[in-house]
Amino acid sequence: MNIRRLILIAGAAVLIAGVIALLVPVSITGNGNSISCGNAIAADTSEAEAANNQTVAGVPILNEIVPHTDYVAECQQAVSSRRSWSIPLAVVGLLIAAGALVVPRTRTVS
Template sequence: MTLRRLVMIAGVVVLLAGAIALLMPVSVPGPDANIGCGNALVADLSEAREADSRNLANLPIVNEIVPHTDYVAECESALSSRRAWSIPVAVVGLVILAGSFFIGQRAARGSA
């Protein structure tokens, strides 16, 4: 197996890992079950907004007694952290894949 092929396979694997991470659903723990937030490409905060509206801490007096969990903010944070690492991974994979085409050309020129 040539160096070009190895680099190309590595680029494809890293690019696929980043793309899959962008498409995998993101969720945060909720009061009864996990709350879906969409994926890193398309955020869907409707379930988090619904969980926030059902929370007893939204009442003015109860807010001082019951700790309030802001599920929309937690979803936004989870989505942001997923984007923070998956986008660079996909870009690095794309750069490695593109670089594999230049490796093959250089090796062919050097041996001729």
């Protein structure tokens, strides 16, 4: 196996890892249960919004501060974090694989 094919396989593996990371569901933990946030391609904050509506933080109480966890913000942060490393991983894999395909083969003269 030559070095060009080895680089192509490595680039394809990195690309596949990046695409899988984009497609794997993102979730956060809130109120003792898991809240789904969609995936890195399409964020879905509907469960986080429902979890926000279940807390008492929306009820006004005079002279008291009720701690409130914003599950929508946590979901957006988790999705953003996943995107911040999985998109560059997929792009680097694509560039490595494409570079291995574009580089011309060297022929030795015998």
